[in-house]
Amino acid sequence: MKKFIIAAFVALLTSAAMAQSKPNVLFIAVDDLNAWVGHLGANPQAKTPNIDRLAKRGVTFTRAYCAAPVCNPSRAALMSGLRPGATGVYDNSEPWQPVISKDKTLTTQFLGAGYEVFGAGKIYHSSAHRPGEWSDYLAGENRTAKETAHPTAKNDGVGGIKFQPLTDDSTLSDEGIVDYGIQHLGKKHDKPFFLAVGVHKPHMPWNVPKKYYDRFPLETIKLPAGYREDDLKDVPPAGVKLAKPQGDHAQMLESGRWKEAIQGYLAAISYCDEQIGRLLDAYDKSPEKENTIIVFWGDHGWHLGEKSHWRKFALWEEAVRAPFIWVAPGVTKPGGVCDRTVDFMSIFPTLCDLTGIARPAHVEGSNLRTLLANPKAAWSTPAITTYGQNNHTVRDANWRYIRYANGDEELYDEIKDPYEFTNLASKPELANVKAELAKWLPKINKPAAKGGARDKDEEY
Template structure:
């Protein structure tokens, strides 16, 4: 009898130990994001293949699933980050420019929406954030520790490129690499990975670079000799077939892009962008190395993304805030132990909005019911599984909040609508640069109708986009107002 009791105690203890282990074995998350980094890094068939020095990002892409057709929900810093960190699309939140704050938006506000970090903290995770992760919607109470990004000071004599007195500048920085803020952010992320944790963690690291100005140590410029720089392909009459609102988005003649090209400094600018890209890759690599050398390597989901794309002269535009491929296409890669296999490539059209539900499912958490994205777990398991496109990007007219623009990126091509009447359509299989607007070509009439049908129901010129709500949310608001009365 005593022996039976002893065996029973051991069995119960073993069950308890297994459950405790299971609790401690919840997946950690390493969330990595870069600002303004375009998709040149991994365009294997493109002219930049092998010319962009980014061994760490390529290593990460090869270790899991690389989504080659991922798109931002908004081609601007704050709206994009608010979207993927809240899980709510811009056309429902109304967040379309950096000047807007989420607590003044409806239906989003600080109390009603749970950030991605908040979901993990609420679920028992320690949450750490270093560098530029969010922008304008920080929810500091959702982090155990959060240190935001700071811009590095301009070098003596700036502007160095002598083309702009603002942030649109580039050149070697006077700081050592160790003194740069993105390096210091990576230092903090590495320190978290080197510590012992008794709780699962959500660790985010975001680089400010390659946001302008491009100030990095000289060694990174030296990696890209000017005589070896390959410029983006440009078409002289590229803007001729655009509707008026699209031409206004491009900036066009007299813009900074036009100034760079006509001044003969286009190669210098591209060199600086590439140099800054390699600096970012170096810092991301340090964090990845720290994870790989830690006991958390096999129990940590890694996701890397860029918040939107970046123009370097294409369509006579510089930076972001457009609905063309250069402004909307992003990098997105996942490594999830037990779900992904090395070398996975998915060509399905996906959105950064899909990140929130994906991480929730991978870690066994329940996301809020209101989020708009879809979990990518089926694609992590099988990258070629059939998938309905979710690649929709929204934008508002410059300086306005009452004129809606929307673009659908799909296997059929790209359809874009500016307001209620002006449109573009590109057959991207034949025209990857989006040089020829086929909206009036009868050959594509059926295709255009199919894509028009995919435009979210919010988009209506008669109703300002930022205040447009779903019918369900309107009814909920009406009920609340009646109760208050």
């Protein structure tokens, strides 16, 4: 009996030690952040010292793309491992819960593997989360608490593009969300943990304290380098329909406040960056630092007038590209830069690999471990993005190919034409290029999931 008790005790200690040896995960999501971060160089006006210092610690992907250029489907795809066409979740009004079962989600895999799973802020759309898939989730967000317009604010923006400076004593919900992350990073955990922190800014409204606006004097603001007045002339009708040039862009031109809007977006990014800095400082002090993976991602990009378009809701580079950074102790090395084309469907399978969790059979996407260990490794898988049923884009190192549901096409040479000014889809000599890229188009394109209530975020 004594031997049995000793053996059981040893087994218990061994099991606990094995659990603690599993790497933790700090999972950082940012809303509506395009490639306007310092280390990516997409806009030299941007100031993101904290995101840049995170990039220096591991591997940053310079060509990383979302599964969908809309909050709800992008996040549902990333968190389930199922592309939009596999679920029918293409837009914000199509609920993911009825079509994605609990057993398929990323957090459920971690719970099943013995992890504590914590979350705060916007991980799924509108901070939605389902009971039973988290150990704890921060409740009671109030996005408008303690926000006061600064006396210098003219109004709340131009049409649907919302921005204004706030008084410097204003507080936003992101601060409480990051506080939650800091609290859990500072604890000693008995089990490995998965900690998800979803920062809202730079999602509209770009209402942040005026001190962030002051970092970008209006007289220094430049319009996007990727803007050309006649850029839609060779875009087919399906693409022009997404651009809606007579909507936000026409209003912005009429208002004369385009540079003010850019200032607002840059200010909101700067505010976001400061929150990321707070989180990194806590990570550095964490007792689990040496055994904690960081994955940092934005849910999609954002247009600020390129192709006469504003917001996301399109399949061009600005709408689908976002920052993507990994720090994986024992795998990544500081200062890694990977130029391979990847998409965020890779997050689920890569986290499973790095943590020793079995990859569920349903999970789509490619495991990035090879690129994390060697950012220059060979890679032939393109990035795929979907917006609406049967509207897709395929992006590899050289080309972007877009095919819409009605058969309209766009093709851009990303080496010679990084701003996608010239649509080459009608060139007979490039038919083989289109055909090769078309092989990657998703084969499953389910009808849109039965819609739920529309929310104001859908318009942003």
